[in-house]
Amino acid sequence: MSRPTRRQFLKSTATIAAGTALAMPHVRKAAAATLELRWLGWEHYNVAKIVREFEKAYKVRISSSYIDANSEAYNTLRAGGTADFDLVMGDGFWPRLYAKQGLTQPVDYRKIANIDKVFPHFRPPGSTILQEEGGKAMIAAPNCWGGYGLTVNLNKIDKADAHSLSLLFNDKYGRRLSTSARLEENIALAGILAAHKMGTKTAARPDGKPFNPYVLTDAELEEAKALLIKQKRLLVTRWNDENTLERLLRAEAVWASPEWSGIYRRIHFDKLDGKTRLNMTHALRPTEGGLGWVDSWAISAGVTSSEKLELCHKWIDWRLKPENMAIVATDLGWSPTVDVRRLIPRRYVETLFLNQTQVIQDLYQYDAPSSPEKWERVWSEVQAA
Amino acid sequence: MSNTVRFWLMVLPGTVFLVVFLLLPLIAIVVFSFWRTESYTLIQDWNLDNYATIFSHSAYLTFLARALVMATCVSLVCLAYAWPVAYFIVRYGGRYRLILLLSTAAPFLTGEILRVAALQQILGPIGVVNMALTRFGFDPIEALMYSNMATGTGLVYLWLPFMVLAIYLSLLNFDFALLDVAKITGAGPLRAFVEVTLPLNRAGTAIGIVLVFIPTLASATTSQFLGGPDGALYGNILARQFGSTGTWALGSAMGVVLFLASALALVIVWRAVGDLRRSGIVIKGAPKP
Numbered sequence: 001m002s003r004p005t006r007r008q009f010l011k012s013t014a015t016i017a018a019g020t021a022l023a024m025p026h027v028r029k030a031a032a033a034t035l036e037l038r039w040l041g042w043e044h045y046n047v048a049k050i051v052r053e054f055e056k057a058y059k060v061r062i063s064s065s066y067i068d069a070n071s072e073a074y075n076t077l078r079a080g081g082t083a084d085f086d087l088v089m090g091d092g093f094w095p096r097l098y099a100k101q102g103l104t105q106p107v108d109y110r111k112i113a114n115i116d117k118v119f120p121h122f123r124p125p126g127s128t129i130l131q132e133e134g135g136k137a138m139i140a141a142p143n144c145w146g147g148y149g150l151t152v153n154l155n156k157i158d159k160a161d162a163h164s165l166s167l168l169f170n171d172k173y174g175r176r177l178s179t180s181a182r183l184e185e186n187i188a189l190a191g192i193l194a195a196h197k198m199g200t201k202t203a204a205r206p207d208g209k210p211f212n213p214y215v216l217t218d219a220e221l222e223e224a225k226a227l228l229i230k231q232k233r234l235l236v237t238r239w240n241d242e243n244t245l246e247r248l249l250r251a252e253a254v255w256a257s258p259e260w261s262g263i264y265r266r267i268h269f270d271k272l273d274g275k276t277r278l279n280m281t282h283a284l285r286p287t288e289g290g291l292g293w294v295d296s297w298a299i300s301a302g303v304t305s306s307e308k309l310e311l312c313h314k315w316i317d318w319r320l321k322p323e324n325m326a327i328v329a330t331d332l333g334w335s336p337t338v339d340v341r342r343l344i345p346r347r348y349v350e351t352l353f354l355n356q357t358q359v360i361q362d363l364y365q366y367d368a369p370s371s372p373e374k375w376e377r378v379w380s381e382v383q384a385a
Numbered sequence: 386m387s388n389t390v391r392f393w394l395m396v397l398p399g400t401v402f403l404v405v406f407l408l409l410p411l412i413a414i415v416v417f418s419f420w421r422t423e424s425y426t427l428i429q430d431w432n433l434d435n436y437a438t439i440f441s442h443s444a445y446l447t448f449l450a451r452a453l454v455m456a457t458c459v460s461l462v463c464l465a466y467a468w469p470v471a472y473f474i475v476r477y478g479g480r481y482r483l484i485l486l487l488s489t490a491a492p493f494l495t496g497e498i499l500r501v502a503a504l505q506q507i508l509g510p511i512g513v514v515n516m517a518l519t520r521f522g523f524d525p526i527e528a529l530m531y532s533n534m535a536t537g538t539g540l541v542y543l544w545l546p547f548m549v550l551a552i553y554l555s556l557l558n559f560d561f562a563l564l565d566v567a568k569i570t571g572a573g574p575l576r577a578f579v580e581v582t583l584p585l586n587r588a589g590t591a592i593g594i595v596l597v598f599i600p601t602l603a604s605a606t607t608s609q610f611l612g613g614p615d616g617a618l619y620g621n622i623l624a625r626q627f628g629s630t631g632t633w634a635l636g637s638a639m640g641v642v643l644f645l646a647s648a649l650a651l652v653i654v655w656r657a658v659g660d661l662r663r664s665g666i667v668i669k670g671a672p673k674p
Binding site: 068069071072074075078175181182183184232233235236237238240244247248251253368371372373375376377379380381383384385 | 422423424425426438442443444445447448505509510511527530531609610613614615617622625626627628629630631632635
């Protein structure tokens with residue numbers, strides 16, 4: 001076969017380029033014909049099987065973007081993200097903030113058949129956290145729940161220390177502790193301990209409301225800061241991602257850390273299945289009090305077409321389908337707000353805290369700090385100390 | 386087509402690019418730095434509070450000082466490491482010079498996160514080094530685990546190829562016969578290097594230092610994953626202002642300070658290099674000394 005000449009090469013290239021240019025508008029039209037649902041949330045919920053089957057069932061395309069903190073989702077929406085995302089996830093009180101700022105729109109529970117399968121503690125009248133403040137409209141639909149409790153290796157840590165927040169500040173376990181890198185939860189958790197020590201948790205609050213670790217007084221913030229500075233020398237690291245913490249816990253390089261219960265469950269599932277000898281426990285609600293979350297799906301204010309709005313509701317309904325929630329529970333270790341007890345191995349039920357969903361009512365729900373600017377300074381001072 | 390039209394056709398795309406992607410964002414950052422944020426909302430309220438916060442709170446100055454020390458250390462280590470590597474490649478690489486040079490940049494075939502994750506697997510408490518030590522009954526090296534040393538190692542690994550490249554390109558123009566002259570006139574290898582090779586390649590060296598120093602000053606990812614509880618650098622705190630805390634105005638002021646610090650570093654290097662004609666750089670048409 002003879003080698004092509006330069007003229008032949010240029011001719012072929014020009015033909016291909018012209019062909020591609022002519023075909024592009026049609027390709028674009030074909031792509032545009034497929035409706036796309038874009039969600040912003042936690043990466044671990046991007047479960048391939050659940051997404052693939054939804055795409056197949058409704059002939060749509062799902063795309064997802066991820067956040068590291070609720071405030072990040074909030075800031076993204078505020079910076080024009082309502083046009084870029086159809087659904088957004090939020091924990092605790094955050095969906096109320098989204099709604100208050102007009103960043104999301106009401107969710108019509110009548111269009112979500114599986115909402116009836118949600119445990120009563122996560123929907124009205126059992127819980128009103130996903131209801132518009134002072135109104136009746138629902139602003140989001142629940143997904144999974146948990147705490148920011150303590151996962152503790154009982155082979156290394158005294159049982160008597162395992163259920164107290166003081167564990168995270170105990171010299172006895174120096175260079176064997178870890179916490180997440182998220183400033184809100186670090187300050188809030190230290191704030192609970194600080195208020196507990198100062199006796200201000202149960203006392204009358206300046207705002208007249210019950211104690212909320214995201215609304216700390218200056219004195220409590222100072223005490224929390226002192227605790228966090230003291231804690232620094234006890235830490236191996238502040239983890240940025242769950243995989244890092246899971247590896248450190250499994251290798252026993254870290255003996256205790258607060259986390260969202262998922263890692264504890266995955267390790268404990270392995271123990272129940274005879275795959276590990278690690279003896280882990282999880283203090284969902286530490287003695288002094290703990291943080292909790294119910295993450296949820298909210299619909300962006302940018303969704304204006306009725307077709308897209310319908311699809312958003314279908315997606316939420318799909319995610320709440322018990323069979324799909326069972327996958328999230330057993331494969332990922334997140335506890336669903338839907339009752340999946342009949343669909344998962346019995347030995348997993350207790351580890352997922354599915355028989356004690358009422359605990360959520362005793363946990364301080366994730367919220368926005370009362371003054372992000374003040375909390376920023378406190379966290380900077382902790383990091384610089 | 387007239388020369389003027391041709392000139393503008395050539396100049397316009399680059400100018401538009403610079404104005405849209407560099408100048409306008411920079412102006413926006415400067416403007417925001419004089420505003421304030423309250424509960425994640427940017428408020429147009431002209432003041433100097435953000436600058437006052439940076440220069441009056443020791444925390445922010447500590448982060449800047451940490452970043453400056455880290456950038457200086459990383460630049461020096463890269464310099465010490467890159468010189469022999471580049472020298473060897475140019476002097477003895479023969480026809481494999483380009484391949485050898487490209488092999489120093491092999492880690493760049495992967496993303497930054499992947500490279501940092503790989504380093505975590507080597508340096509961390511359950512990394513290869515410490516696992517091997519504990520397997521043989523030794524204590525793990527704490528300095529390697531989530532520490533400033535780990536961050537420094539990661540940054541050297543990340544930016545070393547730039548330093549090697551800059552020195553390599555400089556050495557390509559260097560006349561090695563000058564070293565023979567130095568030897569004939571009685572200079573030992575060290576003296577020949579210090580008095581001949583290094584001064585005549587100072588521009589390349591300075592460019593290498595700038596290429597390492599400035600990105601290290603602003604770096605955030607490496608320290609985020611490899612640094613310990615004391616490992617936060619200026620870049621980490623800066624990134625947080627635009628992420629979780631949403632304190633954009635303070636972040637903008639921090640960005641302006643970082644920009645000025647980088648510009649100052651450039652000026653210092655430019656002044657240090659001095660006369661380019663004696664530095665191995667050949668400027669076409671320049672009068673001979």
